[in-house]
Amino acid sequence: MKPAPFAYAKARSLDHAIALLNGTPEAKILAGGQSLIPTLNMRLSAPALLVDINDLTELGRIARRNGQIEFGALVRHAQAEHSSEVGQLAPLLAAALPHIAHPAIRNRGTVGGSIALADPAAELPACLLALDGEIDLAGPSGQRTVAAEAFFKGLFETALTEGEILTAIRIPAAQSQDRFGFAELARRHGDYALVGLAAAARTPRDGSRTIRLAYFGVGATPIRARRAETALAGGDLDGAVAALVHDLDPDDDLHASAAAKHHLAGVLLRRVAGQLGERAA
């Protein structure tokens, strides 16, 4: 199919983008477009105006500051994937990025777009949750920062309010003792995950070990498996796998039943535990 007609405007600055977005009802931001344009082509959405932010080069940078690594919203998936800084300071993202669609799509798709859309089967929202990251938003009434934990609210529903633009995300830069794990199962490499898991194990100076397990593809949002986290932090891998029954409540979908997803979540947990260096008890 072909999209319904819409108007198009190129934003010259962030303020201009916010003004355009708020000046027309049913306006949408066009960043990478790799999820938006399919919905236009299928006429699943029909915005009145697309506000193209691709010229806002200031949103396209990866920067390290204050122990964090910041990704401007327009950083392309491929740009992050091939950045040596990301490989070093954000190894979880480096592991996840090659699973996002395919090279031609990663050349256009953006980090900010993946987070703002919040597809429940997408990799980056789960990574951001596992890493306890934060998200910068800008709107007509100024800027604010939201923790990943509070950002993903429901199916394709986030803390973004109407008229706001996601401008950047930040995650803590990896420390030498941190360990990360990532695994997903998809019908074809690059397709949306049937089930996926992003995990971070950190040992702060006081020696207390924290493990965060963020599943994707098993609910309306990325989901922390908190009981499994506790069990795994105590060295009980079997207990962690068993706890997933209580942590996750996936629905049947076209590709897998809820029971199959539960099973696969356990398979992924065992794989990821190995990557985190957790020994099987």
Next chain:
Amino acid sequence: MSDRIDVAFTVNGEDVRAQVEPRQNLVDFLREELQLTGSHVGCEHGVCGACTVRVDGAIVRGCLLLAVQCDGRRVETIEGVSDSGDIADLQAAFCERNALQCGFCTPGMLLTAQDLLTRGNGAPSRETIRLHLSGNYCRCTGYHAIIDVVEEVALARTRQAR
């Protein structure tokens, strides 16, 4: 609301000026306005890879980019890349090894394979080739011949470069 917009960009090295409807995607523009029908329209939602073209040297989905977004850019299609001779060895090997049958996926396969082969990390493994081509559907060949060809050309080019 959907007034046409002036755009100017190059396609295969030639200047193109046009007034486009914002909703027209790049591959439709190339096929319908410029009669460059080598880029194919398959799924129209980024899954099949038949519409792969290059913009500013990077492969993209022609169905997931609007023509109006290409203002000021450098677009290359299979026609231009064929004429350049850059992929003559790939094309000959595709024929030689029966890596195409109906040919619908072939332009996208060729551009995606060439993208991998110009990354300059030596000859890629079969696994790397499979991952790189994972976004390009072929419904005829079963992929093995395509992987064979890309591997063969990668090795041949690496030998030549020595």
